[in-house]
Amino acid sequence: MTDTPYVPPKVWTWNKENGGQFASINRPIAGPTHDKELPVGKHPLQLYSLATPNGVKVTVMLEELLALGHKGAEYDAWLIRIGNGEQFGSGFVDINPNSKIPALMDRSGPEPIRVFESGSILFYLAEKFGAFLPKDTKTRTEAMSWLFWQMGSAPYLGGGFGHFYAYAPSKIEYAIDRFAMEVKRQLDVLDRRLADNEYLAGKEYTIADIAVWPWYGALAKGLVYGAGEFLSVQDYKNVQRWTDEIAKRPAVKRGRMVNRVSGDPASQLHERHDASDFETKTQDKLAPAT
DSSP states (O other), rough: OSSOOOOOOOOOOOOOSSGGGGTOOOOOSSSBBBBOOOOOSSSSSSEEOOOOOHHHHHHHHHHHHHHHHGGOOOOOEOOGGGGGGGGBBBBHHHTTTTSSSSSEEOOOOSEEEEEESSSHHHHHHHHTTOOOOSSSSSHHHHHHHHHHHHHHHHHIIIIIIIIIIIISSSSSSHHHHHHHHHHHHHHHHHHHHSSSSTTTBBSSOOOHHHHHIIIHHHHHHSSSSTOHHHHTTTGGGHHHHHHHHHHOHHHHHHHHTTTTSSSOOGGGGBBSSSSSSSHHSSSSTTTOOO
């Protein structure tokens, strides 16, 4: 590294060697890099994802719908390894031109419907099954406000704080301080809301909680970026209470396992095609590859 101040050039050019941990998959252009069709399973809902916070939102939602008895929410979950660039295959790009997980195909109607962006998928499923989105206008609007809060806030947590604190090729004090301040402000926003409300929309568990929990619940428990102590996450008592309460839900426990490729092998279900897979096809139960 050099102490010479950086002066932006008149025209930016792509430096492939300066992208940090994700240099191999970050690029300034869209579109597919290779031809690859996506597999299609037996259920109407086909999910292509990975158990990042954004991916967990959708698998938790689907498992919660199944727990309520919505048989139409049965789904096949296919693993997309973003570190290998599988999100740039032509089949995936056809579903999500933004090349980000998760992506969903609903084949239950006369014509397949593609749904991309995690918030859009949650809203689509809530509308389709009439669940986890309140009927009365006031509470419904509150839930939607918190859903969109998450969409706008999480990039500062992940792409901002997480990147510069954990993944950038060098530590930049200004960048870390800037985004740490914002993430702590966000945690305080949540903590104040949850001081007088069981869930984000009030008394009812909604898609707002399902969207926010994988990001900020994981942060509150020090499970992302190794930053729990740095951010003093234990100080946000109401967020801790809310996080623990949601984590106890059986559907949440199952949803966290789907498309997971790290951690305890017993917690990893790389693909999910049937409810019985949780008992028979987690990585601890599968024979090692030869």
